[in-house]
Amino acid sequence: MRLSVLFALFLLLLPCPSFAKDTGAVQTPEKVFNAQSYMLDNGLQVVVVENHRAPVVTHMIWYRVGAAEEQPGKSGMAHFMEHLMFKGQTSEAFGDIAPGDFSKIVRSLGGKDNAFTSQDYTAYYQSVASDQLETVMTMEAGRMRGMSPPADEVVSENKVILEERRQRTDNDPRAQMDEQLNAALFVNHPYGIPVIGWLHEMEGLTWDDEKAFYDLWYEPNNAILVVSGDVTGPEVLALAQKTYGKIPSAKVPERIRTVSPPFVAQMSVTLAHSSIREPSFQRGYRVPSARQNKQDSLALEVLEEIMGGGATSRLYKDLVVEGKVASSISISYSGNAWDDATVWIAGVPAEGNVLQDVEAAVDDELRKLIAEGVRADELKDAVTRMQADAIYARDSLSGPAMTIGYGLITGSTLDDIEYWPRDIEMVSADQVQDVAKRFLNPDAPAKIPPVTGYLLPKEGGDDQGLDAMGGASEMQGEIR
């Protein structure tokens, strides 16, 4: 029932609105969201974005814990915990909710709720009429420390996550490929382990494991509350104090994550499967996240737009429209990660071409970018498009809460998020050229070289370990 952000890192472009610009003139930069931020005494950060166009509100709580915090051999714990958070809570202060009733209550209020898990965070949210905010806040506060799922619910929910894995990964060659590519790209780092977990480890997860994990990480001082909609900051603050404010802060461990070693050889992963219709490749590079290097991350966002943003982008124009080497080509980057982020380039050869042709053409484009940089008009157009693309996010109900949550929970500051349109406009052509050179250079691989996956059609024959049905690939861009 509950779905997870397994590859949200690849998916999420930081959606932020732009402004009508007074070109050239110096002006005080305007904030995107005008969010209000508070800190409760127990360490819970509370961020509010007012939007009074409709009497609705989105209430999200983000925990600074994800799959990357799991112990070795216990993969899937964070995501399993997310599921268990709907399976029964007991609290003197906030009341009891029977297993399965959390979402029912939200629906009975006319709202909807969900949750998702990534390597770096776990988030829960409800969208309800604004006069119901206190109700859902009370419920959410109640499960911050009050989870007590009955044993049979734990067992049955374990079956649910196992089935989720079978459906989404084990029956899907693309998802299998993604897992192996991540394992190859993130050797000795938790990002190499899938968020959903390895099947054989998921089978062994117990409530004792989950309870220990929950007690360690689910604390007010390890969470961020984001509320957007038809409320005011002071109202939300008062409600948060009345609910979450009752929960004492606790000692939360530091995040300690193993670090990948440098490598010199290039890894590749190849899978031939009967459900694959046309060959494709995807190549992943490790690059800085926004937390690790804000300037590099901004430059990579611009690079992504120039190289892959729509019909006028370099890769599309040169490889698909003019070169006719590829029938499709894409590049993706998101800086929302605690540790290294990734750039993925993927392509499908046009008729009469093979994978190697597309890969060579991509490398030539990268070489051109590295040698010649980007033109001023290209840069300006890209930034304008990015700012324009982003403007819509502010107008949706949950968009601002999502954007702010993703940013804050992965280590950006509120100012990084608020002033993103200004910052993205400050990225220079040199910076774009420089990140290409340092991280995407085909002739001088980075300390951790890229990995490449090849998916190939297979005529008849057995498909080892996969249900021959195959299945659609929703994993890569999935969010809930």
Place this chain on the structure above:
Amino acid sequence: MRLSVLFALFLLLLPCPSFAKDTGAVQTPEKVFNAQSYMLDNGLQVVVVENHRAPVVTHMIWYRVGAAEEQPGKSGMAHFMEHLMFKGQTSEAFGDIAPGDFSKIVRSLGGKDNAFTSQDYTAYYQSVASDQLETVMTMEAGRMRGMSPPADEVVSENKVILEERRQRTDNDPRAQMDEQLNAALFVNHPYGIPVIGWLHEMEGLTWDDEKAFYDLWYEPNNAILVVSGDVTGPEVLALAQKTYGKIPSAKVPERIRTVSPPFVAQMSVTLAHSSIREPSFQRGYRVPSARQNKQDSLALEVLEEIMGGGATSRLYKDLVVEGKVASSISISYSGNAWDDATVWIAGVPAEGNVLQDVEAAVDDELRKLIAEGVRADELKDAVTRMQADAIYARDSLSGPAMTIGYGLITGSTLDDIEYWPRDIEMVSADQVQDVAKRFLNPDAPAKIPPVTGYLLPKEGGDDQGLDAMGGASEMQGEIR
């Protein structure tokens, strides 16, 4: 100074002597070593092989702990501990030895000593005149629980292991390749982490880490003492009681090792480097160890011999001599591992051939083996050769202690080791065919598919991350 068994698993053929056989006649199987085995009250197993041809003795202590017991982020701990075991010990019961003096004392007795570390075990040994056995036993007992290296020794020895890694791995493209291949073949399993450690993790190792590791695992009930040479069982037992017997047993944790997930795609690793003169490939398969499946392991030993044992082996005859596809070809297997063992097949193309030709020819040989099995005469010749090859080990001073130690410490019983010549002779042609089919089938990969590494020559250019000198490859077969 102290060297390590980094890839001993690949190297070690269990060396056991054969006997003049009364073909066909039923006979009581004879033991190879006629070893005597005792158990001290504190749980230390004591194994003695008498050999009175010269007044010398080899004294080895094997600890059931290796790199695979290290915590995440602390790779290299087991090997660092091995180094520190020479850096100063204090003991009321056994006396003090100053840093660096352990080996000096052994040398002053006319003996020699050394130590080695693998994923599964750490071993220390001395070869001395037999009347010095008590001396070295007392010294070794003293460092089972009495290590107290001064802080400056810990710091300087950390530099030694870092230099060891730089010299042997970071300057050697073949060793780098081996590391990446193991990482690809052992995803989510500690065997994917090098015994010597990742450089950035080795740099962070402290005495606190090492001490905790040492206190957890270096206990008499987690060790096996093997003594071979000019001594009797009762003499060794009495000395062992007098020395090691003073050390109380302690609670030792169970070995808990993460398990690799099944995969469907095939991984490969490619490295072009200026120090490489000719292209080569190596392909690694995960197969049962002797501890996991004794019969499969025996069959794999026979398969190895039939396919790769010398000039009459199938691979050599068909690919090198007759087919002229390869200029060299090899296959290696050792069952001495706690978890999965490996089969590695490696080859170099003959002039006029490319790597793909050799790989295809290897696959054809495997298909032939799977389809047609092995001939009775081939099987008999192979077993006879294996028994004959092994006979020499018994006659060396340290051979028996090594063979017994490797076997026992990786979970074989003394009987498995003693009756190996009988057991290997019982392997049937069907068994050989069957293990080929289950583990080495090119048309139906196992649950964990093989990984392949390609080393390629590189004309000029930069060698990323490697000293351009390259270096000899001693890693794969290194033992001390």
